Amino acid sequence: MRLPPREAAINIRGLRKAFSGQPVYSGFDLDVRRGDILAIFGPNGCGKSTLINMAAGLLARDGGEILYDGREVGEVRIGYVFQNYREALFPWRRAADNVRYPLRLQGLPRAAAEARLEALAAMFRVRFDLNRYPYELSGGQQQLVSIMRALAVEPEVLFLDEPFSALDFETTLSLRALLQQVLKELRVTTILVSHDLEESIVLADRLLMLTRRPTTVAADVPVPLPWPRGTEVLSHPDFVAIKARCLSVFEQAVAA
């Protein structure tokens, strides 16, 4: 039996959500193309996490539709990487067992699970001992393990909520480089939340800039820069132009 294609397109229509009567989304539409990395950038509290939590099926919506090639989220393999890796990993399980955990839930035979674990370790060039417990690992290593765990089930769609915001700059740079390589290799449709504009542009095929609440799209910016994107892309004229455009949108529409 063939598995469905790993990358699903996402179609959001008329999405509504309010907290205590305060609307966050009132009729929000978004289409994400198959295999794209979409970065979502917006001010604190505009609803970035709310959006991906609803899309990932972690939070109920008040109205509207979120479909994956016509399917509800419950029928789609989803990966989710939380901002706070310290709360995301099971502290009582070794790193490798954290990655194996969703595979066990899936009922994958042991040999296949081990092969998946090894493939992920190779893709992410893991050099530390995966038999260690999370508390024995650095923050960057822990976040890498939680990314591996999210990818273990071969998700059709991957959500990442500010995955690097708790990491130092050097670790962020190396994890970013690895992540983009793996995502482009696997062609996983991805929604990445970031509050770092530069990072959003570097990692994305398309950048969605959101306004303050009630949240709308301030700009929908294609990022047609070549992959892979190392630090040299930061001085690429197209990158500089895109960043300038986004900064001006931010000043006019987002920060206003």
Ligand SMILES: Nc1ncnc2c1ncn2[C@@H]1O[C@H](COP(=O)(O)OP(=O)(O)OP(=O)(O)O)[C@@H](O)[C@H]1O
């Ligand atoms: N469970 C909840 N109950 C009440 N209000 C909530 C809840 N979750 C989010 N909110 C409110 O909804 C708004 C959007 O929150 P959300 O966490 O999605 O924002 P965000 O864009 O991810 O912000 P940040 O950049 O700080 O992570 C905020 O004003 C927040 O206070």
Ligand SMILES: [Mg+2]
């Ligand atoms: Mg958030």
